Structures are given as structure tokens and as C-alpha cells.
Amino acid sequence: MMRTSFSERLTDWAVNGFLWGFRILIVLIVVIGTFLTISSGKYTNEQWIDFIVSGISQGSIYALIALGYTMVYGILRMINFAHGEIFMTGAFSGYFFATWLTSTGFMNTNPYIGLTFSIIFAMLISASIAMLVEKIAYRPLRGASRLVPLISAIGVSFFLQYAFRGFFGPGVYAYPSIDALDGDWNIFGIEILKVKIIVVVSAFLMMAILYYVVMFTKMGKAMRAVSENKDVASLMGIDVNRVIVTTFALGAAMAGAAGVLYALIFRQVSFYMGIVPGVKAFTAAVLGGIGNIPGAMVGGLVLGILESVGPALFLESIGIDRPYQLKDAIAYIMLVMILLFRPSGILGERVSKKA
Amino acid sequence: MINKNNFLWNAIKLGLLGGTIGIFFSLVGMIEVFSKRDVIENVITLGDFMLLATAAISGFIATRSQTNSKTITTNLVTGTLAGLTTGGLLALFVWVGSQINLRAVFLNASPVLFDLLTYKKGANGAWLLLEYGALAGLIGSLLFGLPEKTRKPLTNTILFLFGMALFSGLFRVVMINQEGGAAKLAKFLFGQTGLTLSGAFIFFIIVAAFTSLWSGQSKKIQGSYARLPKKGQITVRVILIAVLAFIAIALPQISGPFIAQVIVVVCLYAMMGLGLNITLGFAGLLDLGFVAFFAVGAYTVGLLTSYGPFGLEHISFWAAVPIAVLASMLFGAILGLPVLGVRGDYLAIATLGFGEIIRLLAGSDFLAKYFGGPQGIIGIQKPCLGTLEQFVKIDVPRVCDGLEFAGPKEIYYLALASAILIAFIAWRLQSSRLGRAWMAIREDEDVAEALGINLIQTKLLAYVLGAAFAGLGGAIFTVLVGSIFASSMQLNVSINVVAIIIVGGMGSIPGVILGAIALIGLPELLREVSEFRYLLYGITLIIMMLAKPEGLWPSQTILRELKHNEIMPDTESPNIKA
Structure with a gap:
């Protein structure tokens, strides 16, 4: 029988009591808030659908960014803090390309082709920047203790942000508006903004491509092998460096595409735009179970929907003013909740305890 | 027919790298801002200094890394070639800028920048870039050729002059506030935008003399301190602490509110x-x-x-x-x-x-x-x-x-x-x-x-x-x-704090203090270049992690641990599961 002192038992008791109190509080807020809001009937069904559609479009962008975090984490076990900035570089490249296409008139005659081209351009630029970053700032640090690459990534993040600020100025660029993409589409009798549908469709298409690459190509197989065990993989004749670079490039390409899609919705591009979506996407990756590719997709969507629905559904009816200011707080509370209830994330294995 | 192992190819590669960095500095806007400040008044601006330094450093590194033959001629040729390539890339950049309107994308690719790069001489200026680049590369390789004993004081002095020029505004304001002799001295040493020629000369002599005399002295002083009797050691310590305390107490009164705020x-x-x-x-x-x-x-x-x-x-x-x-x-x-x-x-x-x-x-x-x-x-x-x-x-x-x-x-x-x-x-x-x-x-x-x-x-x-x-x-x-x-x-505040600890040295108390001074104090003091504060901050973090991941003042335990990790890297990793 283990001998425990009184003070130890007391702390154990306090810890458990506190944790359960916290969980019960959050559940109560969610249940009571939902009940009150729905019974008050303040929002119509159309409004709810609107919330959910916004949530899905926002969430699919988070999911695209989260893929990069999750893949890099899966292979190198490092938080690529600069990934949000890679997303920003994609948005900028997309902006300049789209502006150029608009000025030549190509964008308005062939909006879909133009959009595809600007997404591809952004993916290329983002992927090349990420490959450079990996080569200069991460590769030499492989095998160093875990905080070292994290700090280097923080350095890269500052560097990219402020290099772009230097290149393009501190202002906010307005993304060119494409007339053909304005307006609504009617789907199953619901009017939905065209842009949102385009964003969701392209994001899912991109994720499908990535899923195919990871699951069914030779490189994908190599990636999974490297994430399982680098040394054994290299013994099997896999060029580990190449695999890691490809992982970075793939993740960055997804983030670059996400940047263009994000700019399509919010119509703004600026040098600091990467921070918040970056942190949110990391949250999404943790939510889904980090290192897990479908997990990142699910996590992104869940986060996006909860963020969009949450303020109205949970918070407004329990007497919180302007709940939309707490949209971000919902994301972070979700994160903390997940870490408390199920630290491994929605689809993940239980790794957090032994990490 | 380029042999990839050829030392010339190596020099060209490093020169291109230097040129890219130069173009980066130009496009980010650093050159333009720094050209408004001087290292030495009316002689060389900070912007020019940065460009020349890039060429000189690429020359230096090219010379150091070439392994073919260490004769003087090959050294000099390598350095000059690297510098020439750096200058050439910049000249190419100027040419591209004159053909295409780069400003549509890059805000800083303005006529002002190109004027600065070509010394307001238009197309001829591009040739000047080549010449200066080659010259700087030559200096770099000469610097390499010098014996250690002369090189170290020389590079130290140049770095010191650069630092003094950066902080000259600060020193000037503080000293002029004192009036009397200090103010006169300040006007003699520091100009409006940088060091005066006479100031630079004086600093050059002082620092060069100091560094060449200092080498090897610190060990001697430590030795003589250790030989002191216990009582003597305590007295030395008490005196040191008293001096430090006096400086700490008097500092804000002398230096004024700005420095006090930074501290x-x-x-x-x-x-x-x-x-x-x-x-x-x-x-x-x-x-x-x-x-x-x-x-x-x-x-x-x-x-x-x-x-x-x-x-x-x-x-x-x-x-x-x-x-x-x-x-x-x-x-x-x-x-x-x-x-x-x-x-x-x-x-x-x-x-x-x-x-x-x-x-x-x-x-x-x-x-x-x-x-x-x-x-x-x-x-x-x-x-x-x-x-x-x-x-x-x-x-x-x-x-x-x-x-x-x-x-x-x-x-x-x-x-x-x-x-x-x-x-x-x-x-x-x-x-x-x-x-x-x-x-x-x-x-x-x-x-x-x-x-x-x-x-x-x-x-x-x-x-x-x-x-x-x-x-x-x-x-x-x-x-x-x-x-x-x-x-x-x-x-950002949280991130800065983490960075302070890592840069200073994890688990080391003096390291943390040093980290706070280096990462927070220095950028605060250099308010004039605050536009580039975070850019330089990011570069510093990356370089620190590459060159000295254990921190500026590491704790002994962590140092041991890092060395241990190098032998046995952590291979366990979670899987990508799909």
C-alpha cells in the first residue's frame, strides 16, 4: 500500500475537484446556453444555416493550414511556428497574381481558370519559401533538443512577417473583386454566397489530392514510413531528407492555397494576417489529434463551425454582451477542453501523456 | 565547362549569395533608411557600409573555404571574384529595376534606392557597383590573409566603430545634456548622423590599442586575483559591488529618462x-x-x-x-x-x-x-x-x-x-x-x-x-x-519571454538577464531603426539557434545535456496515421 501524506491527498482531492468543477461548468454553459437560445427562437433557421456555412468555409481553410502543422509534427515532432507566415506568403502571392490577371482582363473573362492559376502560383511560392526555410533554419537543427527548432521557427516567423512588411509595406491590400464570383448560388433551396461554395469545394479538392498523395503514392508511403521511424526508413533506402523536404513543401502548398481562399472570403491581405489563423489551425490540428491527417481535416471543420455557431448558440442567451468578440476565446476554450477530456484529440491516439 | 569543385565556382556561388542578401536588404528598405545615417560623417553611410560589408564578408568566406591552393594569388583572386559577383548581382538588380517597374510589387524598389545604389550616376553607377564590390571582396580576402594577431583587433575595431555609429545619436544626446566638457567632447566625437572623422580616428586608435594589448591579459588578471589572500579577494569583490551599485544608482540621473525607461x-x-x-x-x-x-x-x-x-x-x-x-x-x-x-x-x-x-x-x-x-x-x-x-x-x-x-x-x-x-x-x-x-x-x-x-x-x-x-x-x-x-x-510578449530564456541559456539566471538585455534592451535603444527591429530579431533568433543553441550564458547542466543529446538523438516519434 502506498503511503501518502495528508497534504498529498489534499492536493489530489483539490486537483480532481477543480478539474471536475471546470468540466461541469463548461458543460452547463453549453447546455443551458443552447437550450435558452433555441427556446427563445431569436435566430431563424436560415440564420443558423448561414452560420454553419460560414463555419464550414472558415473551417475548411483552417483544415488546409492544419494539414501542414500535422504533417510536419508527425515527421519531425516540431511545432512549425512559421507555418502561419507561410500561409501569409501564399495570400500575398495570390494577391499579386490575381491583381495582374485582373489588370489584363483575364480574371473577369475566365474567373475559374484565373482563380486556379492564382492558387497554383501561391502554392508554388509558398512551397519554395517553405523549402528554403527548412533548408536554412530547420535542417541543421535536426537532432538538437526540442526547444531549439521551436525557437528557430519563431525566428523564421518574425523574419517572414517583417520581411514582407518591408517588401510590401505595413498597409492592408484590398484583394481584387471578381464580378463573376459575386452573388449567390441556390443549393437545395438555400441561397449561399458563391465565394463560400468555391472555397469549400476547392479546399476539399485540395485535401482529397493530399490524401491521395499520402496514401497511394510512393512518396506518401515513404512519408508514412519516415514518420514511423526515421532510422529504419533510411535503412530501407528511403531518402529521409527528400521526404522531409517534400512534407514541408506539401504542407506549405496547402497553406498557400488556404491563403488565397482566405483572401477570397475576407478580401484583405496584410503582413500580420498569418498569426491568428496560424494559431487557430494549430488548435485544429491538436483538436483532431496531431500527426493525424484526417484528424486535421475534422479538427479544422469542427473548430470553424463551433467558432461560427458558438457565440450565438452558447453565449448570447446567458447574458454576454457582443459574444462575437469572444469567438476566438471559444476556439481556445475548445482547445483546453479537448486537452482535458481527450488529450489525444478527436481522432488521435493517446500520445500526449507520453510525449 | 564548370568544374563544380573549382574554387572559382565556389567564389561565384558565395558572391551570388552575398548579392542576394544585398538585394534583400535593398528591397526590405534597409539600405534606404540606413543611408540617412553615417558610420563616419561625410565619408561612409551605414547603407554603403552594409553593402560593402556583404561583399567583403562573401570575399572573406570564399577565401576561407577554398581549399585548392592557399597561395596569395589564388586567395586574392577568389576574394575579388566573390566581391565582384556580389557587386555584379546588385548591378544586375539595378539594370532590371531600370527596365521593369519593380515598384508595382516591391514598395522599396524606388528611384531613391536605385540612385543610392548607383551613387546617383545612372548607368555608370552600375559599373561603380562592380568596382566597389571587387574592392570589398579583395579587402575581405586580404583580411583573411592577415595573421590572427592583426586581424582580430582590426575586425573588432571595425565592428566597434559600426556599433558606436549606431548608438552615436544616443551617446551624443546624453553627453550634450551634461554641458561643459562632455558636451564639447560629444560634438568632437559624434556628428549629427554618425561619428565624425576625428571621432572615428580616436575610437579606432583606442580600440585597436586596447584589443591588441588586452589579448592574454584577462587570464593574468584572473590569476593574480586567485593568488590574493582570502581577505584581499573579499575586498576586491566589495569594491566591485560598490562601484556597480554606484553606477546603478547614478545612471538614470546622468542618462535621462529614455535610457532609464529602457532599463x-x-x-x-x-x-x-x-x-x-x-x-x-x-x-x-x-x-x-x-x-x-x-x-x-x-x-x-x-x-x-x-x-x-x-x-x-x-x-x-x-x-x-x-x-x-x-x-x-x-x-x-x-x-x-x-x-x-x-x-x-x-x-x-x-x-x-x-x-x-x-x-x-x-x-x-x-x-x-x-x-x-x-x-x-x-x-x-x-x-x-x-x-x-x-x-x-x-x-x-x-x-x-x-x-x-x-x-x-x-x-x-x-x-x-x-x-x-x-x-x-x-x-x-x-x-x-x-x-x-x-x-x-x-x-x-x-x-x-x-x-x-x-x-x-x-x-x-x-x-x-x-x-x-x-x-x-x-x-x-x-x-x-x-x-x-x-x-x-x-x-508576442510570451514568445519574447521564451526567446529570452533560450537565447540567454535555459536554466541559467545570468543567462536570462543577458538575454533580456540583448533581445529587449538593444532593440529598444535602437529606436531609430525600429522599423527593422523584428526583422533583425528574427534573424538573430535563427542565427543564435544555428550557431549557439545552448544560449549566450548556458547553465552547466543544460550544456552537458545538449552534448549528451548529440550522441543519442531522440528518435521516438508519433506516426502519421491516415
């Missing part, structure tokens, strides 16, 4: 750094939301002492500080409890979430009744040594009968004393039973638990004590600024 900010970051050093450096718990505790300390003092509309109690600063520290400790426990079981990167991200939640809640309209929301809390009573008059009414500060800590010059003493106190506590904690328990947890939680360390209590104590330090920092920050806004509790 206060450094002290605040050092306090936060020492706090996080307990959680991260000692106990190994990465906290990316450390600013939350700072915020709790700041808001507690603000709410308790403010004479503005949100003031609750109107007590004095001295009474509020212990409450603020206790409140931060309580928050440390509250935030620490739920994440106790979480390890590694999950912990980092969970604490990041907590930090953001605190900021969002404090700045939201929902709690604006209590915390002022986005408008923040204003009108915070300054600390007062002496009696504080009764509270009269809202928005009227209370009168202080005695010494009021009104501005940075006075708060300097408060901040410095608190930082020293905290450093002392941290130092005493380090080798205490608790400190050793933390380090055991950092090394291996399971083994630590098996050795009878109560993980929950020990980890909680790390959070609580770290939070207390940050809370005290927050309290002083509040009275320094006189107001609190939720927007000043950004994620």
Missing part, C-alpha cells in the same frame, strides 16, 4: 524571464501563455490603485503589490491545475490558449464593466514613498506627500530592486530541495516520481512561483505606463 523594460522582461525560467528552465514546462500572469499582476494593481472610473479600492501601490503577487500565484495554480497532466508540446499550446483567453476576456465588452474592455484602465496612482492623501474623486490623482515614483527615472529604482530581489530568490531556489526536484522532473518525470517527488505539488509550485515573478513585473509595468490595455498583453 526598466529590460528589468520587467528579466523578471518575467526569471519567472518562466522556473517553469521552463528548471521544471521543463513550456508555457507559451506566460503573459497571462503578467496581465493578472498588472490588472490587480490597476484595479486596486486607479483613481479612474474602474478603481475599486484606491489603496496605495505598496499595499496592492502583495495582493497582485498573490493573485498571480492563485492564477498560476488555477491555470496550472488543468494542464498538470499534459506534457510537451501539448502543454505549450494549452498554455498559449489560456494566455489568449485571458487577453480576449480582459478586452471584451462582456467584462468591460470590470476591466474597461478595449478602453483599458487608466489613471493608475503612481507609487509614493510617504503619505498619500485621501482619495477625492474619480479622475483626480491623489497627492503624494513625499517621494513620488512619477516617471521612468524613479521607477527605475523600483524595477531594478525588484529584479535583483527576484534574481536572488531564483538563485536561492535553484539549488534548494525544490529546485533539484524541478530539475529531476525536467530530466525524467517518471524517474522523478519513482524517487518520491510529488509531481503535482512540485509542478504546481513551479507554476505558482513563476507566476508570482511575472505578476510583480506586471505590477511595476502598470505604474510605469500609468494605464493598462488588454492589447498590450499580446502573444
